[in-house]
Amino acid sequence: MIFTQYPNDFWHERKIDNFDPYNVLTVQCNTITINNFCQHFLPPFYYVIFIASVLGNGVVLLVLYKFEKLNTVTNIFLMNLVASNLIFTLTLPFQAIHHSDQWIFGEALCKLVTSADYLGFYSSILFLTLMTFDRYLAVVHCVVANKRRRSCYAVVLSAVVWIISVLASLQPFIHFTVEEYPMEGLVCEDFSDAQWRVFSLYKQFVLFFILPLTAFVYCYFRITLTVLATRMVGKHRTVWLIFIIVLMFFAFWSPYNIILMINENQDLTQCNSSLLYAQYVTSNIARLYFCINPVLYTFLGRKFQNHVRGVLVSQVPCLSDRISIGASSRALNTNYIYIYKTQPTNQ
Template identity: 50%
Template structure:
């Protein structure tokens, strides 16, 4: 083809007018835009306060448990190794909360590297906390229901190996945050630390993966495990002649109920959000979307609060940690020493009079 032919083709294409009345060029779908100003203002007022509360409670509670383990315990038991890892996972998770509090109140001011690191630490701590709680429940089940067989495997190496598996699973589940999180400028909102960098369909796919992963792997599976383990422990306790079995069963009920009450609302909202994306956000009313946003903010903080205080909740149900805490108080607050020592002595005397129990509640 010569130059004259190329020129004629160029003139034809330049002067060609596309027929925009062709139905294939007409967009028939209604594009729905839901303003998020009110929801974002609610998050800016509500989220930082709760993030700071969770951060303070987590550091106080987990720090106390960590100090008691260091002062009075040794890391040669399975329970203490799991408990130490649970405390560390909660501290890792809580360390990210001040960054998110600042982000919600203004914009992301910490740069790209910290956006990726903080996001990864946030999810690694969050996921590992749930898994360590489940692992501690399963270990308690082994110690009570299968005491003889469990004595052979519940060694230090078993605890370390199981802990390593939990950390690896949590890191793998959080890798997408390291890859997808980035900082970008959004008009009217400033710098954002969000998942971006790929086409909308790809991002939609990864959002669905995150939601279903959270609901199935980090809620439904642990919930079934916790329920099964504690039902089995309750049946085992009921079949014994333990004088304190009523107290033990009440504490089991409190643990299961608290776990269920704190985690279920958040994960139901997560599931609804996933279904909303799967069905198509265009068919969803703005009011329904806003309701889910509000529900997500509130229920997420309840779940986070449980993550932060769970070590205190689990450890101080046990008499051994109660005794350690009393000793610590007696040292730090001398005026309480006489009363606490009498109480401790009384508990020791009682323990000699009662038969050995199969679980430390």
């Protein structure tokens, strides 16, 4: 949301960020500096994220295509996660133009772009949670999991995730529309009532924050205990990587949800510009994470790093003297239990 000044000292409330349509302050609030901050900072930030996400997710897809079997459970989930992030990423140029000037794409694209933003965002969280639970089954309950985890299992669960994500993103498609204001021009914003906004807020907080975070902590805690109980070489590195996974999810995604809840429960008779700044910053940190999380996840793995080195050496032979490629994926896998682990061939 953002506030812009009208003539005769009238202050008009407006939401600037489609990522957060829920909380509307109803007090008079001088936030011209926030206006300027968003107009000058958000467009270049979105373009940088867009380029980084397309390149990073493109590298993940290239490595999967060249070095991995695409019909394994892990790789099916990973490809769906990349698709989620690319859907999310493709909305950023539209939002950059919107924030720098006005919404020039019409009401149909207002609804479609906003819904795609939510669709990619929600499905990314659910696929991360699903991959976490799948790793838990593969490591903690490996005997049962290896008998039951097949490609059809991954395809069905992926379809369920997409259905849930589409249903969850229908609200912006229904309620977002284009409105014209004297100072801002055309604006794509949410016109749902207060009850819908509160419902959407708590839906996001419970289904797409509390439940995934609980699954992350529980599954990786059990995986850590299992790894420490084995004689696996490099177990301490594995535990450290697991800690980084949970920390990244919490660090990138928690601040935004906490700020949303504070905003929802604040005193509406007061204007807190610091809270508005915090909301913009944390929402875009979350955007950054959900655009590039496949890159963050896969680049932590030695096997993936080894594949990337192989691609670089094959494309740029002069780098062969500077880049060393590990011995074998099998040897690397003994040091690395992670979401990018190759599944048995019968999957």
